[in-house]
Structures are given as structure tokens and as C-alpha cells.
Amino acid sequence: MSASTQSAPKRPHVVVVGGGFGGIAAVRKLKRADVDVTLIDRHNYNTFNPLLYQVATASLNPGDITWFLRAIRAKQSNVRFLKGTVTAMDHAAKTLSLDGGLDVKYDRLVIAVGVTANFFGIPGADEYSLPLYRRSQALAVRDRMFANLEDAAINGQDRDLRVVVVGGGATGVETAGAFAEMRNNDMPTTYPELDTKRVHITLVEMLPHVLGPFHPKLRDYARKSLDKRGVDLRLGTAVKEVREDGVLVEHDGQQEFLPAGIVVWASGITAHSTVKDWGVPQGRGGRIETDEHLRVKGLEDVYAIGDVSVSPDEPLPQLAQPALQGGKHVAKVIKAELEGKSAPKRFKYKDKGTMATIGRSSAVAEIKFLPRLKGFPAWIIWVGLHIATLLGNRNRFATLINLTAKYLVWGSHNAIVGETPPVVALKPLTVDARSPLKVSSRSARKTAEAQAAAAPKSPTT
Numbered sequence: 250m251s252a253s254t255q256s257a258p259k260r261p262h263v264v265v266v267g268g269g270f271g272g273i274a275a276v277r278k279l280k281r282a283d284v285d286v287t288l289i290d291r292h293n294y295n296t297f298n299p300l301l302y303q304v305a306t307a308s309l310n311p312g313d314i315t316w317f318l319r320a321i322r323a324k325q326s327n328v329r330f331l332k333g334t335v336t337a338m339d340h341a342a343k344t345l346s347l348d349g350g351l352d353v354k355y356d357r358l359v360i361a362v363g364v365t366a367n368f369f370g371i372p373g374a375d376e377y378s379l380p381l382y383r384r385s386q387a388l389a390v391r392d393r394m395f396a397n398l399e400d401a402a403i404n405g406q407d408r409d410l411r412v413v414v415v416g417g418g419a420t421g422v423e424t425a426g427a428f429a430e431m432r433n434n435d436m437p438t439t440y441p442e443l444d445t446k447r448v449h450i451t452l453v454e455m456l457p458h459v460l461g462p463f464h465p466k467l468r469d470y471a472r473k474s475l476d477k478r479g480v481d482l483r484l485g486t487a488v489k490e491v492r493e494d495g496v497l498v499e500h501d502g503q504q505e506f507l508p509a510g511i512v513v514w515a516s517g518i519t520a521h522s523t524v525k526d527w528g529v530p531q532g533r534g535g536r537i538e539t540d541e542h543l544r545v546k547g548l549e550d551v552y553a554i555g556d557v558s559v560s561p562d563e564p565l566p567q568l569a570q571p572a573l574q575g576g577k578h579v580a581k582v583i584k585a586e587l588e589g590k591s592a593p594k595r596f597k598y599k600d601k602g603t604m605a606t607i608g609r610s611s612a613v614a615e616i617k618f619l620p621r622l623k624g625f626p627a628w629i630i631w632v633g634l635h636i637a638t639l640l641g642n643r644n645r646f647a648t649l650i651n652l653t654a655k656y657l658v659w660g661s662h663n664a665i666v667g668e669t670p671p672v673v674a675l676k677p678l679t680v681d682a683r684s685p686l687k688v689s690s691r692s693a694r695k696t697a698e699a700q701a702a703a704a705p706k707s708p709t710t
Contacts, residue, residue, distance in 0.1 A: 260285050261587055264345065264353055266335055267361035268295045268318045270569045271555035273640070274576030275359050276321060276328055282584045286328040287353065289345070293318050293332050294384075297639055299569065300648070301381050302420060305390035305513070306427035307664035308655045313647045315384055316640035335362075338527040340548055357583050360529070360537060360545070360553040361576065364567065367517035367534065373491035374415075378514035381420060388667060390513060394428075396669040397510040402442045404675045409447045411509040413496050415488055416516030417454030418461065419605035422471055424513055425452040426608040429478040435662050451481040451507060453488055453498055455516075460605055460613065462566070467613040470623045474607040488516075518567060520557055532559050541595035542582050543575050552579045565598050569638070574598060606631045609656045632656075 261284045265272045268290035279286050297314040304311050319330045333347035338358075345353040366380035379390050394412070401410055414425045428450045436445050452459070452475065458468045459475070459482075475482060483498060490497040495508040520535030530538045530546050536559035538546045543558060545551040555572030565571040578596045585592050602616035604627060612628035615621055622630065632652060639645045654663065 261356040262287065262354060263357045263359065263583060264289065264355035265359040265361060266290075266345070267363060267555070267557075268292070268330075269298075269361060269363050269555060269572065271572035271576040272359070272361035273321070274573045275361065275554065275580045276576075277325065278577045278580030279584065280325045280327065282327075282580070282587070284327065284357075284583070284587065286325075287331055287355075288318065288321065288328060289331045289333055289335065289347070289353065290318060291332070291334040292384075293330070295640055296384050297635075297644075298382065299635060300639075301384070301387045302424040302427060303652075304384070304387040304665075305381060305394075305424065306431055307391050307394070307666060308427065309648060309651050310665055311384050311388060313644055313651060314639065316644060320641070334523075336523065336526065338529070340528055340551060343550070356550065357587075358551045359576075359579055359583075360527075360551065360557060361555050361572070362521060362524070362557050364518040364534075364536075364556040365521050366514055367519035368514065369517060371488055371491060373493075374488070374514060377491045377493050378415065378512040380514045381424065382518075390511065391665075392667045392669060393511050395664075395666055398436075398440055398443070399669050399672050402440055403672050403678065406442060406444070409449060409508070410443070411449040411451060411495070411507060412511045412513065413451045413453060413507055413509040414513045414515060415453050415496070416514070417452060417456060417459035417484070418515060419603075421452060421454070421513075421515035422459050422475065423606055424515060425450055425480050426475060426478060426606070426611070429475070429480050430608045431664075433479060435664065438662050439664070449481050450479070451483060451509070453483045453486050453496070455485070455487050457485045459484070462603060463605070463613055463615060464621055467615065467621060467623055471605070471607055471613055474611045478608060518556065524557065529553070532561055533564070534559070542592060543579050543596055544582075552582070554579055563598075566603075568603065570601055571598050604631050604634070 263279060263284045263286045265275050265286065266289045268288055272288065273295060276286055276288050294315040294317055300309060300314045303309040304314060321328055333349060333351055335345050336348055337346040343355050347353065365382055368374035380386050397410065412428050414421050432445050432448050432450060436443060460468050460471050486498050486500040488496055489499050489504065491512055495506055496512055497504060497506050524531065524535055532538045537553040537557055539553050539558045539560050540546055543552050543554050545553050554575035556567040575596065581593050600617060604612060604614035606612035606628055610625045610628050612631045613623045614627035614630055636645050636649050639648060
């Protein structure tokens with residue numbers, strides 16, 4: 250057979266499962282490698298999870314924080330995208346099985362599927378609470394919130410409303426702070442029928458403080474900032490049960506039921522249940538055990554990165570940076586092996602710091618080579634970093650515009666809403682022209698209060 254009729258040699262096939270921070274980092278680092286890359290994800294978009302709570306609290310569009318995964322081919326021709334969910338792995342045959350009857354062969358495999366909510370076996374938590382790990386979940390929180398408010402505007406003036414956020418980590422603190430700011434700054438205008446004093450935002454945390462990984466001074470600042478915004482903090486409090494109409498909690502041996510229309514679950518993460526069918530060793534939280542090069546223990550050509558992986562000798566925080574750095578490292582290892590070069594040095598995580606925001610002009614940050622930051626400086630860095638790390642210029646621009654409208658133009662009150670069900674009056678009700686139930690703007694309220702204080706008092710009898 251002549252050389253002209255011979256087929257080109259087959260290039261090694263690198264399969265990356267998961268289009269999150271780590272998966273995309275690995276794919277991009279293989280751009281100039283002599284390999285074919287297939288990126289598999291159950292969604293055809295990447296979600297920027299750190300800003301999901303902004304979608305849930307009606308400040309960002311879901312499209313602002315999602316990026317079309319097939320767009321990765323615009324700057325990388327050796328990659329293709331395949332939509333599907335991995336159901337099983339045969340590492341002896343180097344084959345993945347996907348839903349829909351698809352099989353995918355690999356020479357090197359990178360598992361970067363992320364994690365999901367951990368309900369710790371608490372009764373009712375899985376059924377009645379709303380996690381914040383997917384776009385659909387953020388939209389469910391947002392739509393439930395507006396459905397409850399629209400119903401309360403007709404039927405609920407004589408009862409309290411409550412949102413319970415479970416978990417005092419960054420997601421819980423950020424979500425509770427955003428809900429509180431919506432109540433304090435938007436609802437007096439958009440829902441004048443409701444008394445904001447009867448709308449409660451409750452944050453439940455089992456530890457005696459919020460933001461556990463941070464320095465005690467920053468934890469204390471965050472607690473005071475939440476207090477300032479009127480968040481009902483329940484520290485040192487455990488969730489015993491989640492019901493359809495609220496949460497049963499326990500503090501110092503005393504149990505209390507908190508009626509709630511929404512329970513947001515931001516407490517703990519664990520590996521997806523399907524990982525147990527993938528033929529990989531699992532450690533704490535169901536995470537896949539890896540060695541110093543993030544290679545899955547016992548499997549020569551399989552790697553795991555990001556939240557789904559764990560090194561028993563050196564567990565890493567489940568944040569974006571370990572996933573990004575891990576994805577790049579694994580790509581270097583694969584490229585070196587295929588080129589017959591020695592592997593790079595063992596993976597060493599470079600901690601660049603962490604941060605969390607409580608609300609407008611209020612955040613905490615621990616950044617390497619900088620002093621501990623809080624308040625406005627930390628908040629500016631938080632906003633800038635989150636916008637910069639979004640995928641795609643369109644998303645960066647849209648997020649910048651929407652966050653500017655939220656934080657710099659208080660008077661817009663232009664929440665991003667979806668569909669809500671029809672409201673049915675629970676008792677006969679006639680709506681007629683009437684005076685507002687309360688003055689809507691803060692300046693007008695202060696004026697009214699001052700006028701009332703200055704008015705002559707009528708004699709008492």
C-alpha cells in the first residue's frame with residue numbers, strides 16, 4: 250500500500266468529563282498538544298457557580314453566568330463537545346457509557362464533574378429544601394420567592410414571611426445578605442402592601458460563627474454586617490428536620506419550628522451518587538482518591554480534579570482555584586507522558602486566598618501578599634475578580650451592567666423575574682382606590698416620621 254493511501258496515525262484521545270472550572274482548564278491547556286479532546290457534560294453550558302445566588306435573588310439573568318460549551322471550539326480546533334451523562338466506566342476497556350446508549354473510548358480520562366448538595370440524612374431536606382448548585386435550582390429559588398410575595402400581597406398581610414438559609418459558609422452568607430438587601434431596599438417600593446418588618450431572613454449555622462475558614466476578625470465583621478442588614482442569625486443551631494412549611498431547629502437542647510416559605514440549602518457538598526458506579530476509589534464525602542499528580546489511585550490513565558477529587562495526604566479546599574490549577578497540572582502530565590518526557594513536579598496548590606461578600610460595599614477577603622480586607626475595598630476586589638473570571642466578554646459586560654444597576658443605582662428596583670402562578674384570593678376581596686399602606690421610599694419615610702414627631706400631640710384622656 251502506498252504512503253498516499255495509508256490513513257493518518259490515530260492521535261491519542263483525551264476525554265474530559267465535566268465542563269466546570271477544572272474541566273475547561275484542562276481542555277484549554279491541551280490546545281497545542283498532539284491529541285484529540287472530547288469534552289462531555291450533561292449540560293451544554295458552563296455555570297459560574299459563585300454568582301448563582303445573584304440569579305436566585307433576581308439580580309442577574311441566568312445567561313449572564315452561563316457560557317455555551319460548544320463555543321470552546323472557536324479558539325481550539327482539537328476539541329469537540331458531547332452532551333451526555335456518564336452512567337458507567339469500564340477502565341479495562343477504557344470505555345465510558347453515556348445515557349442514550351452512547352459509548353466513548355478514551356486513551357486518557359480526566360474526571361471533573363464537581364459535586365452536589367449534601368443533606369446529611371436530615372429528614373425532609375432533600376425533598377423540601379432548594380440547593381444552589383445548578384442554574385435550574387437558582388431559578389427555582391427566584392420563582393418561588395416571587396410566587397410567595399405575589400400571594401402574600403393578596404393573602405398575606407396578616408402573617409409573617411420567612412426565608413431560611415441553611416449554612417453559614419460563603420454561599421449562605423452571600424445569599425442571606427442579598428435577600429436582606431432586597432427586603433430592605435426594594436420591597437418598600439415594589440411590594441408596598443407588605444410590612445417588611447414581617448419579612449424575615451434567617452440564617453441557620455451549626456457552628457458558633459459564620460465563614461468558618463476566615464480569620465476570627467473577618468468572621469466577626471461578617472456577623473455584624475448581617476446583623477446590620479437585619480438578618481436573623483441562628484448560630485450554634487442545628488437543623489433537625491425540613492418540612493414543607495418550615496424548618497425544625499435545635500439550639501442548646503431546645504427545639505423550635507421556624508415557619509418558612511423557602512428553605513435554601515447551602516450546607517455541605519458531596520460527590521454525585523453515580524460516581525459509585527464508575528469503578529474508582531472513593532474517600533471522604535464520596536470524593537475520588539488521587540495521588541500527587543491527581544491520578545486516580547490504582548488507575549494509570551485516569552485523573553480526577555476539582556471538588557470531586559481528594560488526596561488523603563493533602564486534602565484541598567473545594568474552591569475554584571484548586572480546580573483550575575489541578576486542570577492545568579493534569580494537562581501538563583498527560584502532554585509530558587505522550588511526548589515521552591518526564592512528568593512535572595507533584596501537584597502543589599498555590600493558595601491565592603478567598604473572599605465572600607455580604608452585600609453592597611461589604612465583603613471580606615484574605616488574599617495572599619495583602620493584609621486582611623473588609624468593607625468597601627474587599628467588596629471592590631470581589632466584584633472585579635468575579636467579573637474578570639467569567640467566561641466570555643458578553644457575560645462580563647452583562648454582569649457588569651446588572652451589578653452596577655443593583656449596587657450603584659438603588660432606585661431602579663428592576664428585578665429580573667420569571668413566571669409565577671396565578672394568585673387566588675383565599676377570601677372575598679375587593680380592591681379599591683386607597684392610600685398606600687406605607688410610605689415607600691426611605692427619604693419619604695424619614696420625612697413622614699419627622700413630621701409626625703413635630704406635630705402637636707393631642708391630649709390624652
